[in-house]
Amino acid sequence: MKVSRENRLGLLFTSPFLLGFVVFSAYPLLASLWYSFCAYDLITPPVFVGLDNYRELAHDPHFLQAAWNTVVFAALVVPLTMGLALLLALLLHLKLRGQALYRALFFLPSIVPVVASGVLWLWLFNADYGFINICLRPLLSALNHLTGAHLAPPGWINDPHWVLPALLIMSAWGVGGNVILYLAALGDVPRHLCEAAEVDGAGAWAKVRHVTLPMISPVLFFTLIMGLIGAFQVFAHPMVIWPNGGPADSATFFATYIFINAFVFLRMGYASAQAWVLFLVIIAATWLAFRATRRFVYHDGEGG
Amino acid sequence: MIRVLAALLCVVSIVVLLVLVRPPGDGPDDGRTPLRIWHPWGGPLLEPWVDAAALYERTHPDTRTRLLFTPNDLANSQKFFTAVIGHCAPEVVFVDGPLVSEWAERGLLTPLEGLLREAGVDPERLAGEFFAPCWKQCVYRGHIYALTYCADPNFGFAWNRGMLRRLVADGEVPPGTIDPERPPETLADLDRLNAVCTKLAADGGDQRAARLGLVPWGIYGNANSLFTWGWAFGGEFYDDVHQRVTADDPKVVAALEWMSGYAHTYGFARISTVAESYGMAEHNPFVIGRQALQVLHVSGLANVQRYAPSMDIGLAFLPQPPGGERHSAWLGGWTMAIPGGTDPARRAAALRFILWACASQEGTSMAVRTTRLFPGWKPSAYWAEAAKFPHLGVYVQILAECRHQRPVMPVQSFYVRELHRAVDRVLRGERHDDGTPVSAAEVLAEASARTQEQLDHVLRRPGAGSFP
DSSP, X not given: OOOOHHHHHHHHHHHHHHHHHIIIIIHHHHHHHHHTTEEOOSSSOOEEOTTHHHHHHHHOHHHHHHHHHHHHHHHHXXXXXXXXXXXXXXXXXXXXXXXXXXXXXXXXXXXXXXHHHHHHHHHHTOTTTOHHHHHHHHHHHHXXXXXOOOOOOOOTTTOHHHHXXXXXXXXXXXXXXXXXXXXXXXXXXXXXXHHHHHHTTOOHHHXXXXXXXXXXXXXXXXXXXXXXXXXXXXXXXXXXHOTTOOGGGTTOOHHHHHXXXXXXXXXXXXHHHHHHHHHHHHHHHHHHHHHXXXXXXXXXXXXX | OHHHHHHHHHHHXXXXXXXXXXXXXXXXXXXXXXXXXXXXXXXXXXXHHHHHHHHHHHHOTTEEEEXXXXXXXXXXXXXXXXXXXTTOOOSEXXXXXXXXXXXXXXXXXXXOHHHHHXXXXXXXXXXXXXXXXXXXXXEXXXXXXXXXXXXXXXXXXXEEHHHHHHHHHTTSSOTTSOOTTSOOXXXXXXXXXXXXXXXXXXXXXXXXXXBBSOOTTOSSXXXXXXXXXHHHTTOOSEETTTTEEOTTOHXXXXXXXXXXXXXXXXXXXXXHHXXXXXXXXXXXXXXXXXXXXXXXXXXXXHHHHHHOTTOOEEEEOOOBOTTSOTTOOEEEOEEEEOBTTOOHHHHHHHHHHHHHHHHSHHHHHHHHHTTTOBOSBTTOTHHHHHTTSTTHHHHHHHHHHOOEESOXXXXXXXXXXXXXXXXXXXXXXXXXXXXXXXXXXXXXXXXXXXXXXXXHHHHHSTTTTOOO
């Protein structure tokens, strides 16, 4: 087969990427699939063990707990962060004095390094001296006084029931990235459609529902998919705040358990099996999201 | 023309890439043997360590040291593994004591006995010069893989003498109930003292403890707490002769039951709320005078002296549980080793440096003087010096009587994690589906079984024990 000069040049210029992809993405991906069928400690040569790692996964209570925690977290954090980001974007889209300042303020948390923000939240959530509980204590005290209840400020870090809410709050704090995407999309909503809706008597909510949301639906869909993938890979905050997996394993997630197995217990084979399960779960969740939302996404180029 | 430019671009890219990924060099070739040393000493501990290396260069002009700070975290373990596999490991590396066996099992460290003999050092004589646990943690499958650089005597029992005196003076404690001048000698004494020190003043719904006695699980993590009390109760965690994990030893179970007794009597949540600030030296409940009794690491003593210099504390050995060990203590700390695959031509120089830092008068005194870390080498002149510092003398005694080190086994990290979980489950009062609480015996049996399974996997895998 004759390869044209243009194609050869094209391949030449893309070769750095192709080389990088093969060495740093394709090879590790395939190698991890092979390792998932091996006992491998990172250092000595892998030994084939068949499906042993996958069998062990099915009976590992910590893995099952991690899987459950991850699914619950993903189910809650994606709608929460998308909803909050959309709400903020709609508010920040209003023509207000100091609009740029507000936008910058809401975006700021998303550029704070995740480890730094983890340490910051560790302080804020401290049950004894943390700013959040310092604020809650007099409120709850007054409430208890009035109602005779015995409400206490939460043990955000040490109480397994409060670990998930704490993580959700941290995630909600970092929605600035999505807000920027939604703001850009809102800026692209054709003004004439809004005006036509107004002429037809649409109120603010009707305009949002029937004009704005359909028009920004491709961006919403993009953030849904990226949010889902990110949620299933949640790692940094749990690892910084609860390096031992949290109270009653409540802060053990897919990615943290994979990391611990690979680099603490030196069980790379077992960790690879977990990584492949996570990969399949993410594919399944993404496919479901595609199926469920496809008919709600409006693509202008395809004529809707 | 385009082809020439494209080819040139590719060549330049490859050269840049190669330069960027080139392993760190040895520096100028001045005839001295270069020693690359990966060490974990940052912050205030860095300067003394740099001074020690400079002193070594002055007294050993044939060697040039090159220090690289590699903090004690998992990312650096990965870098170390990669360096060994990639044949560009440093000549000397610091290894956390419990990891020596774990790394040696996988060929990451070089056995030292042959090098010691070549250097004219009799390994048996050297063994006698180290505190026994310091030596034991470095020996795996009959080979010496490291030498102990610093020995942490775990732990001292500290009590806030000033606070106890005030409790007596203010009439909060009936006269004659406690003696602020003397430490509790038995566990029963400790329980009584703890009861009068703990004050659970709940204001409305605020469940914080106003004042604490002791937090038995607040000893640098759940697993370290269980090691501390498990050995104090007379238990054992590992039978190294038969390679059996023994966390379900009845005496370890008794230790965990005693720990959980505090959680259930005083309320786990209440105590944990206060104990949450342990990691922050300046907010540590013991340092700020909110906790009367503390099992204290030698570095904790430095924090007390730094953040609460006027605090009047007493220090002693741990109280003795019934039928348990008197003056129970165990050893932690850092060792120094030569990585596997190091250039054989530099091994002798690496060993000479390790011997200087771990087992010479000059090295042990110089490196540890300003850091207040203890050497593991008994003949060090440092001991006479350390005993002069307030309270440090107690730690010297504790080290001298130290009988334990964490189990020398190749799945140490897994074991520690399992113990952490076991303690967590019992302290929280986890229950079965039928509502009955899980017992200490159950969770420790589970931890033992799971760890044993991992241990068997590692010990029986093809090629196991093929190192050194």
